[in-house]
Amino acid sequence: MCSNLLNIMATFLCVIGLLLMSNLSNAQLSPGYFPSKQVAPLSFDQGFRTLWGPQHQKFQQGTLTVWLDRNSGYFSAAMKLQPGYTAGVITSFYLSNNEDFPGHHDEVDIEFLGTTPGKPYVLQTNIYVRGSGDGTLIGREMKFHLWFDPTKAFHNYAIFWSPSDIIFFVDDVPIRKYPRKSDATFPVRPMYLYGSIWDASSWATENGKYKANYNYQPFVGEYRNFKIVGCNSGGPCRLPKVSPSGSTKLSTQQVSSMQWAQRNYxxxxxxxxxxxxxxxxxxx
Structure with missing residues (x-):
């Protein structure tokens, strides 16, 4: 799936209710501030269009379900994780401008790396800057386990992109802040929002040790609660605040919750x- 709305540039907030199921652990440290509550959800048709594979999706009662089987290739839409054997399969949403800059694009990723029974999903955050995708692409991966089982309930996953920072959130808990230290290491060109479920057997699960096994097909992802707010560069804009101060500077409590997430997960x-x-x- 691809967002029609997001020819978005320097300031961007996207919150997608990845239908990843579970109740929040009592051990979670509250961030004390909840940017996602400031944004009303969009319907799928308001913000997105299908790029490929309409025969591998359905939309029902506000939930978009997508799936991968042997007849699937690349698909774009938002997500929900399934339990069991999902090795080699990636369910994701991400920002990219590959349509406009093929071979020289930027990308900001949230990807769930499939797993084998009894082992947790890995949430991978990644940033590419003017990458080529031909083997010279330079990733900036940070990977996390989560403090809940993402197959048991819906959770919100978000990317905040401003001229100075990219911040990744899980249920409004900031897990990663990537500052703009130079123009060469920070994406500044307009991007679109995509979602996909795809076969990445060569690397997705324990560096390719476990491949996608189509005896377990279809591999299903579901999405709902789409929230998108974006601004064109230099244009008027009113975004939700990412912190109580209204700036991209996280509060003391938010910083503590990010340190908690990184220390433990x-x-x-x-x-x-x-x-x-x-x-x-x-x-x-």
């Missing part, structure tokens, strides 16, 4: 990976 940080060539990621 962060499982990979590209800046801490000694096998990476950090001359390619100078922001580290």
């Amino acid at each position: 962060l499982v990979y940080d590209y800046c801490s990976d000694s096998s990476r060539d950090h001359t390619l990621t100078p922001e580290c």
Whole structure:
């Protein structure tokens, strides 16, 4: 799925109710502030269009369901995770401008990496800047487990994109803040919003150890509660506040909740990976 509305640039808030099911753990540290409550949801038809695979989707009672089987390729829409064997399968939503800048695009990703029974999903956040997608693309991955089972209930996942920061949220808890340290390491060109479910067997689950197994097909994702607010660069705009101060500076409580999430649930940080060539990621 692709958002028609989002020829969006420097300031962007997207909240998608990924139909990832579960009750919030009592151990969660409250962020103290809830940006998602300031944005009214859109219907799918208001904000999105199907790019490919209409035979692999249905929309019913406010929920978009998409699925992957042997007849599926790339699909765009918003999401819901399923339990069981999902290795090799990625369910995602992301910002990209590949339509406008093929071979030289920017991207901001939230991706759920499929798993095997008994092991948790991995939530991967990633940022590409002027990437080519031909093997020279430089990822900036941070991966998390979650403090709930995302197959048990719906949860909100959000990207906030401003001229100075990109912030990722899970149920309004900030889990990652990526500051603009230079123009070379920060996406500034307009992007569209996409959702997809696709086969990434070569790397998605334990670096490709477990592949998509179509004996378990279809692999299903469901989406609802779409919330999109965006501004064109330089134009008038009224966005929800991302923090009590109204700026991109998180409150003390929000910072504490982000530190809590990273201390307890962060499982990979590209800046801490000694096998990476950090001359390619100078922001580290």
